[in-house]
Amino acid sequence: MAEAYVEALRGIVPDERLRVDLAERYSYSFDASFGEYLPDVVVRPDSDEEVSEIVKLANEYNVPVYPRGSATSLSGGPLPVHGGIVLDMSQFKHKLEIDKENMIAIVSPGVLTSDIHEAAAEYGLFYPPDPSSAHVSTIGGNILENSSGPKGLKYGTTKEYVIGMNVVTPTGERVRTGGRTVKNVTGFDLTRLIVGSEGMLGIVTEVTLRLIPEVKARKTMLATFETSVDCGRAITNVLSKGILPAAMEFMDNACIRAVEHFKPVGLPVDAGALLILEVDGHPYSVDDEMKEASEVCESAGAMTVEVAETEEQRANIWKSRKMVSPAVTEMGPTKISEDATVPRGKIPDMMERLAEIREKYNLNLVVFGHAGDGNLHPNIITDKRNTEEMKRAEDAVSEIFEAAVELGGTLSGEHGIGTLKAPYMVMEYGEAGVELMKTIKAAWDPNNILNPGKMFAENGQTKVELT
Amino acid sequence: MAEAYVEALRGIVPDERLRVDLAERYSYSFDASFGEYLPDVVVRPDSDEEVSEIVKLANEYNVPVYPRGSATSLSGGPLPVHGGIVLDMSQFKHKLEIDKENMIAIVSPGVLTSDIHEAAAEYGLFYPPDPSSAHVSTIGGNILENSSGPKGLKYGTTKEYVIGMNVVTPTGERVRTGGRTVKNVTGFDLTRLIVGSEGMLGIVTEVTLRLIPEVKARKTMLATFETSVDCGRAITNVLSKGILPAAMEFMDNACIRAVEHFKPVGLPVDAGALLILEVDGHPYSVDDEMKEASEVCESAGAMTVEVAETEEQRANIWKSRKMVSPAVTEMGPTKISEDATVPRGKIPDMMERLAEIREKYNLNLVVFGHAGDGNLHPNIITDKRNTEEMKRAEDAVSEIFEAAVELGGTLSGEHGIGTLKAPYMVMEYGEAGVELMKTIKAAWDPNNILNPGKMFAENGQTKVELT
Incomplete structure (x- = not known):
């Protein structure tokens, strides 16, 4: 069966862009999330016509098609969960x-x-x-x-x-x-x-x-706080002043410690929370807004407020944020990176819920994220070979989703649903809401060819499955 | 038949919010566009539950439902083209x-x-x-x-x-x-x-x-130009300077003359085009950006550049823009208000096409609009009792749509498709594109209950029908 359609694919894309050898297929069997699924064949189309013909052929042979970019997905977006064709779009880049x-x-x-x-x-x-x-x-x-x-x-x-x-x-x-x-x-x-x-x-x-x-000027500040509640108050008060920062990045204490452990940059390891705030726009307004934002942070009880005066200082501030990912990665072989998002005013509540979850499941959980839009990134560091800990992580992730939805937020701010969060869609949108989405999918894709096995739970799956 | 479902409706909404008398039904038979269609009944729901029950009942009796706000639509959005139920949502306003x-x-x-x-x-x-x-x-x-x-x-x-x-x-x-x-x-x-x-x-x-x-400060300018090409150049050059105005309103010569004829405010009736430009943001940046924008307009050959220094001057500038609609309305009993939108760089080409159309069909056509996003509002002033002129207007409107799409633009920037532009959907998106839309509609609304007769051409309609 697989042979027949692969043979037909050879009529659409030349051999150098069609691969069936195991090594190649294996390297397309995973993404940056969980699970491994071997496709039958990997093709690298480089035109609309080829993509169209491949999809028509897939419909004819009833074979799933899994489009894929660089596979950095944290939710399983490109995983070929039902085998079939991986459509590697990464070389389709002429324009x-x-x-x-x-x-x-x-x-x-x-x-x-x-x-x-x-x-x-x-x-x-x-x-x-x-x-x-x-x-x-x-x-x-x-x-x-x-x-x-x-x-x-x-x-x-x-x-x-x-x-x-x-x-x-x-x-x-x-x-x-x-x-x-x-x-x-x-x-x-x-x-x-x-x-x-x-x-x-x-x-x-x-x-x-x-x-x-292009933005004409930007200015960046790093403030630290004893508690994330203080930090949350600063965030709200900055916005109340009519300032709309280009970025408000948040790190909790565990995250600060992780960064300092990975590469000491002088962050206060006793701070409960850290805020990187950047304003951009016209040079005049940027100076004025940064002055005001600093004052707001001080009034909210900041431990330290440091405004970058030079481009080098600014780069240094962002360095601590950019080190979060490598620092977290170094903490353990497996990283579960979530993106539960809550209304901004609920960040302190969400932080509290995350602290409870960390304690209850005894997990290495660090939190950072985009505080301005309530888009937190709780990361659990674990080891997927430790099945007992992975079970606890699954339960913790489920509770994170529940907490986000209970606080009026959403399962995902930007990572997507994929395979990981599919069982929770109904919790957020109800049966009728999910049914509307399924109806569109069924109407446009009657043979369920495009990226099947994502977003909608299959086989009675009711909770997170990482193992 | 009508009686049966109207009777059933009385079980959902109380009598004072359900009307079947002709006078009431007549006042819901039109909107701000063209055509009159008498509904069977008008209901004014004021809760989710009522709306839900009405729609379920409409499905049961296979009767169309036409939701309606204030009926200011210029494309026929709320017209009850197949009779049935008008759902007046204007009183559903508790929150x-x-x-x-x-x-x-x-x-x-x-x-x-x-x-x-x-x-x-x-x-x-x-x-x-x-x-x-x-x-x-x-x-x-x-x-x-x-x-x-x-x-x-x-x-x-x-x-x-x-x-x-x-x-x-x-x-x-x-x-x-x-x-x-x-x-x-x-x-x-x-x-x-x-x-x-x-x-x-x-x-x-x-x-x-x-x-x-809230925006902290705003500043407004009125500039006039000999030609709309000069004005178009000024618009592009302002953006090239990195200034993103809050508004860039455009009027052509016919529009300027209409305003001056309606109520003289001192606009130069010989100007080919007029631009109202407003910047907003931080008080410092607003001053600086307005200075730069004025210089750009002068370099682009502006006849006059007037920056409002007081709130009264600012109000005066906006007054000339706000007088466009009453001025145009006064020019004749019937106004055909279009909103063909083109990529900003194509505004001069579109202006040229509109001038040709004005001449070819010998119509009173004035143009104003939101130049920053290419959203023009060509208005034809006519009299719907003059069937010969209305025929010419229909052809002119068709050519306006064709010109917009040929220039890489779209049929509608903000007025919608409704009844008026339905025949042109395929011209913009092709059969396959329109089919995708119809598929969603059919999947969600199998009985075609909600606002049928809009967006997709019915009965072989192939061009604009105003009469």
């Missing part, structure tokens, strides 16, 4: 055009997001979404997961910048959604439906991104 | 809560958009979308049409501010979409699918809007 006059970028899906940042900057333009994986992850992957990074509060998420796409539908049709204008209400908004659809509703083959003028 | 800490508003669908502006301002917050009908149109109508007004370029459209909704589905289920956080990637984005769906995919019964801190 990166900046249209300065209309302030848009037209980009192939395999282009790295950081390359878009650089290309835009050459024209004095700015593409704000900036997932921490931006230097390795593809724009196609970012779009299908709607992963966004620290600037969501001020600049919105990836979705707010995608204004048009070329898409291959689950039945292999080639369609154009949206256009080249910010304002567009012609028909249902398929663009925004497909952004964040985790590759289940279409494969993006070209995207039109809105850009904005 | 208007501002949550200052989380910077969100929670609002009932019948609340007027300008009331949200005022309520937010009381808390130092700002809701940027501002359709010119904001003081009479409901937030529910704004959301279902995604109408946005002048601030799209800097602040995005209505869609960018809707983060959660309570919705009654076309089969009468009550669901919650999105949530209270800006970042949310849990499942398909039903919120953004329903925003702009013209009431065909669901009836909004509560909405959660994201707010931003």
Whole structure:
């Protein structure tokens, strides 16, 4: 069976872009989350036509298709859970055009997001979404997961910048959604439906991104607090002053200690919480807003407030934030990285719930994240060979999801649902809400070809399964 | 037949909110666009439960349901084209809560958009979308049409501010979409699918809007140009300087003359184009950016550049813009108000095409609009009793749509498709694209109950029909 359709695939893509050897298939069997699933074949299309023909053939042979960028997904987005075809889109990257006059970028899906940042900057333009994986992850992957990074509060998420796409539908049709204008209400908004659809509703083959003028100046501050409640109050008070920071990054005590243990940068290991706050905009306003933000932090009881005066000082502040990921990785072989998001005012409550969960399950749990938009990243460091601890981690993750939803938040701010959070969809949206989503999937993809096994729980799965 | 279901409706809503008399039905038979269609019955629900029960009953009796806010639609959105039930949502307006800490508003669908502006301002917050009908149109109508007004370029459209909704589905289920956080990637984005769906995919019964801190300062300029090409160059050059104005409103010569004829405010009637530019933000940056924008306009060959130094001067500048609508209305009994939108760099080409169309069809065509996002509002002033001129107007409107799409733009920037532009959907998105939309509609609304006869052309309609 597999042989027949693989043979047919050879009529669409040349041999050098079609691989069936075990080593190659194995290297496409995992992503940055959990589980390994061997596909039958890996193909690397490099045109709309090829993608369309592959998907049509997959429908004909009833074989699943798993689109994949750089596979940095933390929720299982690209995992080929039912085998079949992996569509490696990472080499589909010929186009990166900046249209300065209309302030848009037209980009192939395999282009790295950081390359878009650089290309835009050459024209004095700015593409704000900036997932921490931006230097390795593809724009196609970012779009299908709607992963966004620290600037969501001020600049919105990836979705707010995608204004048009070329898409291959689950039945292999080639369609154009949206256009080249910010304002567009012609028909249902398929663009925004497909952004964040985790590759289940279409494969993006070209995207039109809105850009904005480059930021003229930015200023960065690092403040430490005795407790995360103090830190939370500072965050709220800064916003109350009418300041909209470009970033407000939060780290808890465990995270601060992890960074200091990994590479001492002089962070106070006794601080309950740390806040990195950046304002950007016109040089005059940036100075004034930073002054005000510092005062707010001091009034909220900050232990220390340090405003970077030079570019070097600014880089140093961000270094402590960028060291979080390697520091956490060093703490143990397995990292469970969550992104439960709560309304900003509920951050202190969520921090309390996370502390309780850490204690109850006796786990190494550190918390950092994008405080401005309530997008926390609780990370559990464990070892997947330790099955007893992994069971506790599963229970802890379930409780994290429950806490986020109970506090009026959501399962996922930017990592997606994938395989990991599928059992919790009904908890957040109810049967009727999930049914509406399934209805769209079934209507567009009658043979369930595109990325099956994601978002909707299969086989009666009712809780997180990491093992 | 009608009697049976109307009788059943009486079991859901009390008599004072259910009307079958001809006078009442007649007053719900039109909107601000074209055509008159008499419904069987008008009901004014005021709870989710009632809306849900009405829709379930409509499915049972196979009767169409036409949700309606203030009926300011310019594309036929609320017209009851197949009779049935008009659901007047304008009295469903109990809730208007501002949550200052989380910077969100929670609002009932019948609340007027300008009331949200005022309520937010009381808390130092700002809701940027501002359709010119904001003081009479409901937030529910704004959301279902995604109408946005002048601030799209800097602040995005209505869609960018809707983060959660309570919705009654076309089969009468009550669901919650999105949530209270800006970042949310849990499942398909039903919120953004329903925003702009013209009431065909669901009836909004509560909405959660994201707010931003109030703008601290704004400054406004009026510049006039000999030609719209000069004006277009000024617009592009302002953006190239890294300035993102809150508004850039454009008027052509015919529009300037219309305003001056209506009420002389001292606009130069020989100017080819007029630009109202407003910057907002921090007081320091506003002064600096306005200085730079003025210089850009002068370099681009502006005839006059006038920066408002007082609030009174600022109000005067905006007065000339706000007089466009009454001035145009005075020019003739029938106004055809379009909103074809093109990539900003194509505004001069579009202006040229509009001048050709004006000449070819010998029509009174004035153009104004939101230049920053390419959202033009060509208005044809005519008299619907003059059937010969109306025929020419129909052809002219068709050519306007064709020109917009040919220039890489879209049929509608914010007015919606409704009855008026339905025949042109395929021109913009192709058969396959429109089919994807129809598939969602059919899957969610198997009996075609919610607002049927909109967006998708019926009965072989192939062009604009105004008569």
